[in-house]
Amino acid sequence: MRILLLAATPPEVLPTVQWLRQRSTGSRENVLSFPRCEVAVAFGGIGSMTTAFTLGQIFRPDAPVNLAIQAGVGGALDRSLQLGQVVNVVSDRTMDLGAEDRDGALLQPAAFGFPPAHPFREDGVLIPAGPSAILPYPTVAGGTVNRTTGSATSLQRIKTDFPDVQVESMEGAAFFYACISCEVAALQLRSISNYVEPRNRDAWNMPLAIANLNEAVQRVLAPFIQ
Numbered sequence: 001m002r003i004l005l006l007a008a009t010p011p012e013v014l015p016t017v018q019w020l021r022q023r024s025t026g027s028r029e030n031v032l033s034f035p036r037c038e039v040a041v042a043f044g045g046i047g048s049m050t051t052a053f054t055l056g057q058i059f060r061p062d063a064p065v066n067l068a069i070q071a072g073v074g075g076a077l078d079r080s081l082q083l084g085q086v087v088n089v090v091s092d093r094t095m096d097l098g099a100e101d102r103d104g105a106l107l108q109p110a111a112f113g114f115p116p117a118h119p120f121r122e123d124g125v126l127i128p129a130g131p132s133a134i135l136p137y138p139t140v141a142g143g144t145v146n147r148t149t150g151s152a153t154s155l156q157r158i159k160t161d162f163p164d165v166q167v168e169s170m171e172g173a174a175f176f177y178a179c180i181s182c183e184v185a186a187l188q189l190r191s192i193s194n195y196v197e198p199r200n201r202d203a204w205n206m207p208l209a210i211a212n213l214n215e216a217v218q219r220v221l222a223p224f225i226q
């Protein structure tokens with residue numbers, strides 16, 4: 001069995017990489033071996049473009065991936081989520097793809113003749129196959145941007161345009177797009193590092209989010225690597 005552990009940046013999963021290395025029976029480059037599986041660790045960079053390119057290189061027919069896990073931090077639009085809480089993102093969508101209208105509003109591609117097509121659902125949502133249902137983390141709807149939302153105006157627009165989205169990231173939709181397209185089972189675990197609000201970097205809690213994220217990822221990986 002081949003598992004891919006994908007993060008945008010190394011610090012987000014460093015504790016898990018160390019944990020995996022301590023338990024592996026061998027390694028070559030970024031692939032760690034275990035008795036019953038291999039775990040490949042990859043960093044896709046921040047944002048959809050680099051994530052898509054990374055996955056395009058990894059998802060090859062000659063080296064099938066059985067389970068891809070995207071692990072990262074994210075911003076909460078849903079204020080009932082707690083800082084440091086780990087969530088299981090079971091759907092994702094783009095939230096800034098389209099055209100800017102004269103008043104600054106987003107016109108989604110369907111508004112100018114390009115409705116969502118496979119692997120998107122008709123409403124633009126991406127839902128991959130995966131083991132999500134059996135995990136002990138709340139399932140949430142994700143939304144993906146290329147620029148973290150950081151003004152009251154942008155936040156209001158996102159809440160109006162995408163009322164169902166609970167967690168914002170910069171890579172989730174690209175990950176699900178690649179996994180559905182290549183028929184790879186997908187799991188997106190995010191830990192809440194901040195609320196999506198007018199930019200206030202001091203209010204982010206990256207250490208807590210990263211600690212809880214890694215505890216969750218290790219809990220998911222443990223049965224596979226034993």
Ligand SMILES: O=C(O)c1cccc(C(=O)CC[C@H]2O[C@@H](n3cnc4c(=O)[nH]cnc43)[C@H](O)[C@@H]2O)c1
Nearest residue numbers: 008046047073074075148149168169170171193196
């Ligand atoms: O300091 C900043 O403004 C800043 C902007 C973007 C990313 C960062 C990071 O250090 C984390 C990278 C990672 O974080 C995810 N993330 C976390 N919170 C949010 C959010 O509110 N909206 C969108 N993405 C978020 C994202 O997936 C990045 O890969 C710092």
